[in-house]
Amino acid sequence: MGLIPESVIDEVLTRADIESVVGRYVLLKRQGGNMWGLCPFHSEKTASFSVNPSKGIYKCFGCGKGGNAISFIMEIEHLNYPEAIRHLGGLYGVEIPETGYSGDSIQKEEKNRVKDILKEAAKFYYKSFNDPDIGRPAREYAVKRCLTKQTLDNFGIGYSPMARSALYDLLKSKGYKDEELLKSGIFAVSPKTNKPYDLFRGRLMFPIFDSFGTIIAFGGRALGDEKPKYINSPDSLVYNKQNHLYAMNFARKEQSKQLIVVEGYMDAIAMHAAGFKNTVAALGTSFTDSQLKLCARYAEEVVFFFDADNAGQKAALRAIKMMMEYLKKLTGINIRIRIAKVPDGKDPDEYIKQNGAEKFKDVVRNALYVEDYLLERAKNDNTDPETGSLDRGKYQEDICQYGSWMNDEIKMSRMAGEAAPLLGATQQAVMSQMQKYSSIEDKRQAQANSRSLERERKEDIERRNIEVFDEPSDPMVPEEVSAPASDFKKVNDSATNEEIALFAYAISLGSALADKKLINKTDIIRPDDFSGDTLRELVKIFLNIYDGRNETLYARMSDYFSRLTINGMPAEDVMLRAVESADKCPDVKVKSDMYLAFLFKVRESIINREEERLLNLLASADEQEKSKINSMLSRLSDYKLNLRKRIGEL
Ligand SMILES: [Zn+2]
Known part of the structure; x- marks a missing residue:
């Protein structure tokens, strides 16, 4: 960490x-x-x-x-x-320094090694592509696909030779270990010999970059008809295909408000070559919510091109449903979704080659808004191509489904308005049916979510309870804090109401706690004022991070609250309620008096417990011990009197 x-x-x-x-x-x-x-x-x-x-x-x-x-x-x-x-x-804009060597830096180190391996591999593929003999088939293929030198170089396209372990041997000679190489995702292990070999052989190689231009994976395309046509490197330490979009490193530099999303990297490359540099491609998966979020980071509008075939159109519906659901939840993300259609069911690439980039601009411009696309889909999918008659039942089913995906009522009502005449119904009737679908879907989702949330939450609380208690919290080194490690230990999370209130008042006082006119140094809470492990630990953390001015004090503490329980309840709930009630104090003098009152009560009960313990000992003590215990008892009693007096003065 x-x-x-x-x-x-x-x-x-x-x-x-x-x-x-x-x-x-x-x-x-x-x-x-x-x-x-x-x-x-x-x-x-x-x-x-x-x-x-x-x-x-x-x-x-x-x-x-x-x-x-x-x-x-x-x-x-x-x-x-x-x-x-x-x-x-x-x-x-806060610079986060790297300090120390811990789990996180080790992982970072590992990640850097993997990134180095991928970079070496890219160089190797590039060199192979340009090798007069080895790279010939790849270059011939590139010519066939009209990939210019500039495009090839721009995207770092290369070739993986046929030899079984050319890349493996090269990287071994550079000192990389097998385990590092296997983590990169571009090698596989032979079950027979148990030896690693190159995953990509005889393929045109596309480095996959993250948004910042670092190589994180590869895609390889067959040069001929051999199967599979595409191989992509699997998810790895540095690559999760769901979180990335191909060519985003170039597209984001365009600073266009619009992004075009196509299905494969060949399409994306063709689009860039034709001047549509705001194009990205999903990486061999259906479009995901993380990818949509990535788009929203850079653009206001996303125009999708789905393949015209059956699979492509099914993918379109799946993606739209996912995105609309996502936008319903993340109401702060504003992004328009449009679906484009290339005439005659062509690929964008084909179309541009036949009709030119100018014509293609019209295709992008004419992309349908998501609700219009769905209206059209519902109609086309349910119209008999020969007779032209509409299957009203199925149309109703589809249109209500699609309407229920909408994230705002205006879109929903527009869809209902368009569909109503076809259904011979009123707009209102269609709309209310859409809303019914939507609430059924919401309920289904909420149930699924709450089941998994409940599970997650239980695990979370257990995990976090354990984690916090393993933290180094030596008050001598307050500058650094580490994220939780783990070790199993049973924790006493009990606390009295007075202890909870005391801690809450301390937090609520914030900077006033350090004001000597209000509070003596000896009256500042200490971990041993508290009877349970959890509050002791939290107070220790509080004293570590407290610097007498902190506006972020509560937020900082909440990091720890969320990992713990107090009396079996989530600490964040218990503490928030207590701090909010402390916050209600009309002024800081009243607040500090309340704080002191709780402090004295808590300390008094510690004395009471101690007195009780000593009195028990007294019964079985010998003379010498007795006098010692008696003098301790009298000191405690003085201290208690003093506390009582101070309580009286408040
Ligand atoms: Zn919630």
Whole structure:
């Protein structure tokens, strides 16, 4: 796990205000002190997802997810703790230093090795392509496909020779180990000899880049009719095909508000060659929500080209359904979806070659908005091509289905209006049927979600309880904090109401806790004021990160709350309620008095417990011990009197 200085985490949370972080994904409306929106983590129709800007936290009252800006990013972008901090650092201009050598840096090291291997491989393929003998078949193929030298170079296209282990032998000679090579995803192991060999042989090679131009995988196309036509390297340490789009590294530089999405990388390359440099391609999967999110980062509108064949059209419906569902949840992402159709069922590539780029611009311009596309689909799919008659039952089924996918009522109502005359019904009737479908679908999804959320949440709480207690929290080294490691240990999470209130007042006091006019140094909470492990640990963490001014104090603590329970309940719920009630104090003097009152009560009960213990000992003690115990008891009693007096003065 990466060690990120505590001051940097503070800086990230200061700049990455929760409102704007969440606002990138969820449309928020202000209501009182909080903001509300539809939860992105479960399916819902009324907003139960709240953001508390003053505390820097979010909380869903439907599914229970909650935390600060960092945990929000972890959850929604599927990142780990240091990755989420880096992600936010990147967005909000906070530089995250690399320090220490820990799990995360080891993994980073491994990732870098894999990236080096892929870079070496790309060089090797490129060289092979240009080798007078070895590369001839590939060059001939490239000529046939009208790939110019410029295009080939631009996309780093190469050739993998037929030899069984040409690349493997080369990289071994450069000192890479088998285990590193296997992690790169471009080698396979022979079950017979148990030796690695090159996965790609005799293929035209396309390096796959991430959005920033680093090679993370390869695709290989057969030169002839041999099967399979395409081989892609599998997901690896550095590559998850669902999260990337081919040619995004070039397309994003165009800074066009529009992205064109085609099905394969050959299509994308042809489009770039024809001047449509805002084109990307999905990587051998159906389009995913992460890919849509990636598009939304760079563009306002996505124009899709799906293959005209049956499979392509089925893929279109699947992708549209997924995207609309996704947009319903992530109400903060605004992206228009359009579906383009190349006349006569051609590939974009073919069409451009026959009709030129200018004509193709019209094709892009005439792309249908998603609702119009679906209207057309429902009609065409259910019209008999010979008689031209419409199967009304099936049409109704399809149109209500499609209408239910819409993420706003205007689109839905427009669809209903168009469909109504064909169904001989009123717009209103069609619309209400669409809404019925939509709520059935929502319910189905919500059930599926809540089952998996419940499971996740249980695992999460168990895991996090364990993690926090394994953390190095030596107060002598407060500059650095590490993300949780793991070790199984049973934890006592009990706490009295007074202890919870005391801790809550300390947090609520924030900077005032360090104000010597209000609070003596000896009256600042200590871990051993608390009876249970959880609060002790949290107080230790609190004292570590407390620097007497922190505006992000609550958000920082919430990172730890979300991993723990107090009296068996999620610590975030318990602490939020307690801190909110402390926040209600009209002024800081009242608040600090309340704090002291709880402190004295808590300390008094510690003394009571200690007295009880000593009295028990007294019964069986010898004379010498007795006098020692008695003097301890009298000291405790003085201390208690003093506390009582101070309580009286409050
Ligand atoms: Zn929720």
